[in-house]
Amino acid sequence: MPDEDFSIQASALNHWFGTGEARKQALFDIDLRIKRGSFVVMVGASGSGKTTLLTLLGCLREIQDGSVILLGKELRHATPAQNVRLRRRLGFIFQAHNLHESLTARQNVLMGLQVKGHIDKTASDRAAAHVLGLLGLADRLDYLPANLSGGQKQRVAIGRAIVGNPDVVLADEPTAALDWDTAANVVDLLKRLGQARGTSTLMVTHDNRILDRADRVLTLEDGRLVGDEDRRA
Amino acid sequence: MSRLLERLLGRLPIGWLQLVHQRGRFAAALSGVAFANVLVFVQLGLMSSMGVSTLRPYQFFQGDILISAADANTLTEGGNVARQWMLQALADPDVVAGMGLFVALVPWDRGETDISLTTFGIDPFRADFLAPEIAADIGVLQVQDAAILDRLARGLTQEEAAAIRLQTPLSFESQGRTLTAYDTFAGGGGFGGDGYLLVSDQTFLSLFPARSSGAPDHILLRLSPGAQPDAVADRLKTLIADPTLRIRSYADAMDEEVRFQQTQRPTGVIFGFGVLIGVLVGIVIVFQVLSADVADHLREYATFKAMGYGQSFFLGVVVEEAVILGMLGFIPGVIAGWGILTLMARVTTLPLFISFGMAVTVFIGTVVFSALSGMIATRRLAAADPADLF
C-alpha cells in the first residue's frame, strides 16, 4: 500500500545477476521504508549489495522480484516511460561526477533543471547560481569541468542533483572526493532540504563522521539488511 | 551563436557546445561535409552544363517542328531524312515554311591543338529559320566556302576571334578545302565538339561530297502563327506514316535530347553517379563523426538518462549537431564548388556554374542527409545504461 509518509517502500525485494550456472543472488528479501525528509545512511562491506539496492530504488534497474513503491508508484512492471518520468523527481549523485565536459558548471547544473520542462531562462540561471553558491562555487559558475578540481567537480554534480528540488536523493559515496568541511556542508545542505522540503536522502558512505549526523543507519551484509539503527535524539 | 540556438531550441545548445568544444573533430567534420558538397556541386554543375550545352545549338535556329531520322537521338547523330518529306509536310495548311539542316563534325588542324567544329549547313536565303543574332549575318554564306565561326570555340583565342571581320576574314584548311570565316557568333564548346561553324548547304556538300542535297540530317518547319506544334506534329505523323522518321515539336526535341544525354550517355550517367557518391561520402562522414561523438560521451548521456531525459532529447542533441554540421559545412562547400567550377569553365569553355536553385537543393539535401545520419548515429546511445554509473 502506498503511504504518503514514506518516499520509498520496498518489500520482499530479491535481485539476481547473471543467468544459468552464473546466476547469483545479490539481494535477499529486503524490507525497507524510508520516511519523507529523513537522512539515511547505508553501510556495508564491498559487494554487500549497496549499489544494487540504490539502482533498484532509483528505477535504474528492473525489479525482478518483490515490490518497490517510490513516491507512491509501484516500480515492478513499470514502463520505461513511467520510469523516465519518475526519475525526474530524483536526484542522483554518483561516485564519479560525470559532468559534461563542454558545459560550464552553471550549464551542468541547469541540465538538472531543464529536464523538468521549459523554465524561464533568467529564473533558471539564478537558481543554478544560487545552488552553486550554497556549495561554495559562486566564483566558479562559468568554469568548464577541465578547470575545476576533483572536489569542485563533485560539488557541481551535487548541485545538478539537487537544483530541481528532488523528492529523493540517492547518493553513492558522494563525499569521497571532498575534504571534511565541504562534506559536512553537503550533508547539512541535504538535511536542510529534508526539513524544508521533505527531501529524503539515501546515502552510501563509510565516513563515520557522516554516520554521526544520520537520522538512521542501515547495514547490508551479503545482500541482506542486517542492521537498522535510529540515530535521532 | 550559442545564445541564438538556446532561444531556438528552448534548452542549452548541447550539440553546438559539444561540437565547438572539440575543435579538431569539428573542423574535420566540416571539411568532410564541404568535400561532399564540392563533389555534388561539380557533378551537378557538369550535368546542368550538359543540359545547357546540349540545348545550345537548338538556339541557333528558329523552328516549330523538327523531322529527324528515327535513330537521331541528338542533333548531331542519326541517319538522313529525304527532302521529299518536307514537301509533303508543306501540304499541311499550318506549315508555312521548311528548311533542310545538314550537320557534321569538321576537323580543324590548328597545329598544337586539333579541334573539331560541329558544322551546320543551312540555306543562306532562309534567315527566318535562324536566331536573330545569326540571321543578320547570314548573307555572307552565299559566297562559296564562306563560314560564320563560333568565337567561343575551344582553342580559339579571344584576340583571334575578335579580329574576324568582313575586311579581315580568317581562312583555314579543312577536308581539303579552304574555308573563310567572315563573321562570328556565340556558340561555345560542348561535350560533343569544341565549337560550332555555320556554312551554306552548298559549301557543306562540297566539304562532304558523299552527302546529297536531297537528304539533309533534319528538316525544320515553321508554322503559321497560333498553330499548336504538338497538334501539327501529330497530324504530320499520320500524313507521313514512315516509321524511320521522328516527327516532334522543336521543344520536345530539345527535352528529349537533354534527357537522352543525361540518362543514356555514359558521361551523363557518370555525373549522376558522382552526385550519388558525393551524397554517400557526406552521409558516411557525418555518421562517423557523430557516432564517435556519441561513443565518447556515453557516460554523460547515461547520466542524462538517469536524470530523466528521454530518447527525444538525445535525438534532438545529435540532430542539432548534424544540422549544424550540414549548414556550416555547406558554406565552404559552396564556395569551393563555385571556385572549382569557375576554373573548369575557364579551361573547358563549358557553361559551368552553380545556379541558385542548385545551391538551394544541395543545401536542403545536405541538411536533410546530415540529420538522417545523425539519427542513425543515436543508435549507439542504447549502450548508455544508467545502472552502470554507480
Ligand SMILES: Nc1ncnc2c1ncn2[C@@H]1O[C@H](COP(=O)(O)OP(=O)(O)OP(=O)(O)O)[C@@H](O)[C@H]1O
Ligand atoms: N552488473 C553486474 N553484473 C553481475 N554482478 C553484479 C553486477 N553488479 C553487481 N554485481 C554483484 O552483486 C553483488 C553486489 O554488488 P554491489 O555493487 O551492489 O555491491 P556494493 O555494496 O555496492 O559494493 P562496493 O562497496 O564495492 O561498491 C556483488 O557480488 C557484485 O559482484
Ligand SMILES: [Mg+2]
Ligand atoms: Mg557500490
